[in-house]
Amino acid sequence: MSWAAYASQLAGRAKLASRQLAMATSDQKNDWLRRLAELLIERSTEVLSENTVDLNKASEFGLNEAAVDRLRLTPSRLSKMAADLRDVTLLPDPVGEVIESSIRPNGLQIRRVRVPLGVVFFIFESRPNVTVDAASLCIKSGNAVILRGGKEALHSNLALHRVVRDSLIESGLPEHAAQLVESTERDIVGELLKLNGLIDVTIPRGGKSLIERVAREATMPVIKHFDGICHVYVDRSADPEMAVRILKNSKCQRPGVCNAAECVLIHEEIAAKFLPLMERMLVAERVELRGCDRTREFIPTAKVASELDYHTEYLDLILSSKVVESIDAAIDHIDRYGSHHTETIVTADDAAANRFTAEIDSAAVFVNASTRFNDGGELGLGAEIGISTDKFHARGPCGLRELTSYKWVALGSGQIRE
């Protein structure tokens, strides 16, 4: 079978499954989630032994220590995955929600009803637990999903997918509600990206080159973010201690993720008070600083920040810094160099907070809080399948509701249009 034929088969089966899934009740979907949680534990020996096959090949793929750790499954990680599945049963089912309703003067009863998107093509490079996580969110929201994982996790993903498939069959949901692309061939992704008649949305999660390729080739909508160039702006009225605490958390708590801060902007009137405190924190946290000239007046050990630095998502313990003369200059800088992902202002001035939240055009804007809070769980969505920096459809973290559309349903008694 050619890759094109394989892609059509996967997508065609997914489309058929999606029709049945759209009609599934919340109880059916939650029963499936609970059964999958049980099966993950019951079949942990099989899953862990396939994971070992991947781990033994990790050096072939040149994985570093951190990547090997992300790849590794353990009994406690499987228990955590099972617990996460039980958490998803507690989230409200978005399907069938009446978003709004009205009765028109002619008596037509109008409802806008939430429905699944249909078929999700989910591409990920990261940990094998994402296989189960993504399947749970897509199916709970009534969508069929085609999963494509990284080559370094193929055996783990195949084993996890078998468990998912068996749990679907046992629960009376369509077997093809979650399918795994069983080849790591690159061309198959290209073939799937052509199928906009069968696949309703593609969600790539991984490095920038993956996402750029998907955005370029996809014929269907894509939920994505390329970069997370996130900023902390320290306003002149900021509490310097709070600003250091927020910057430390934004930059250092998990530097490799998209909502970590990459650049700090400092109002010139607070530079003398704030920068020495910041320097102490950065040294303690082993963060390399790349600053503008005015930053370097206060912190002479800082490297020189180039134009490129302000455009860079380091994903590492490196921070760029610029002293600005006003909140306007901060907003302009973010507009020019940012990626519309996440920004925060530290301020004691309500007017400054209001201006910042109104004028910054990013998926999430915080006042006196860490950028790290731009996350589905932290913003109250319960779980997320990705973060969008686009403005179309969904923006910011995407949970169950963001995996849905709606349709208009109107009940009449013979109305015609005059």
Place this chain on the structure above:
Amino acid sequence: MSWAAYASQLAGRAKLASRQLAMATSDQKNDWLRRLAELLIERSTEVLSENTVDLNKASEFGLNEAAVDRLRLTPSRLSKMAADLRDVTLLPDPVGEVIESSIRPNGLQIRRVRVPLGVVFFIFESRPNVTVDAASLCIKSGNAVILRGGKEALHSNLALHRVVRDSLIESGLPEHAAQLVESTERDIVGELLKLNGLIDVTIPRGGKSLIERVAREATMPVIKHFDGICHVYVDRSADPEMAVRILKNSKCQRPGVCNAAECVLIHEEIAAKFLPLMERMLVAERVELRGCDRTREFIPTAKVASELDYHTEYLDLILSSKVVESIDAAIDHIDRYGSHHTETIVTADDAAANRFTAEIDSAAVFVNASTRFNDGGELGLGAEIGISTDKFHARGPCGLRELTSYKWVALGSGQIRE
């Protein structure tokens, strides 16, 4: 200046204007709408005389009588446009609406706040009043708009755009909030469709070839529908008189529009009662019927419906017809031949109505009402800029709210992530 440079200039100006517009208050936007309504009347001589230039060239473009009528502006049509503008002032301003809010256990105050999309590129082939209509909806929802009209209406559109621009300047809104592409050169559209960094959404309204071109070339999201292949399904429990009334309205009230019906499906158990009534109506309305073999048993004068007929949006007084053995067969037919636009079931059976509304995957699904009600005004949106058959972002009629996105705003007091 090259077309590429002209496109960049238009889109760059629109982007700047969109930033100011996003901050405009409802009062400012409504004041502008009222001023534009006044100016349309004050400057009607200028507008009507430019319209006459277009009318005098109509034969060069080969416009038929109906098309000339659509092109024509009159004092009463200008008054209607002014009245429509005043109606838009009465619609709620979507910008700034708090869609949802919550307080997290850590004290973070979370809001999801509605914001404009940014820049809309609106392409239309139809009547010149759409120039004013589209500008009013885009700007009321805080978006800048680039308008591209048809070549046959160029002088009318130029005159109307001058009035729009002057009203913007007088009202203190950015002059470039609404720009008209002042050339009918085809290549300029291609250049604008490349600018996904500046233009947030493209909305093409016109013939299928225009929409296909836009969907193929656009690098940004598109709100669109290709076809309106809409169905009326007459269930076995239908009141035959009501079914005829609804079919007549769906097919004949305005056959050239996208929510007009193109195909009727009849449950076999009601065929003997319904088809003779239908035949009488179709003859009286001069509708050509193309039926399946079983239709033709009852109506021998009907032409034979080919496979192609069921795939065709006639936009004319032609109707295809098929007798089906069950509601399942009707749903399957719609799934196979329909365009996911609008379908209606005529039935006295709640179970059939529920199955139809649940299983039909179309933007709007009606029970005992005409397909013609799939319209922004009729569904309570107040006005519409287009109808979407996609499931991503907006589905069905798109009004002010569908021209918006949202952002997450969170107010803290020093929270960091643990």
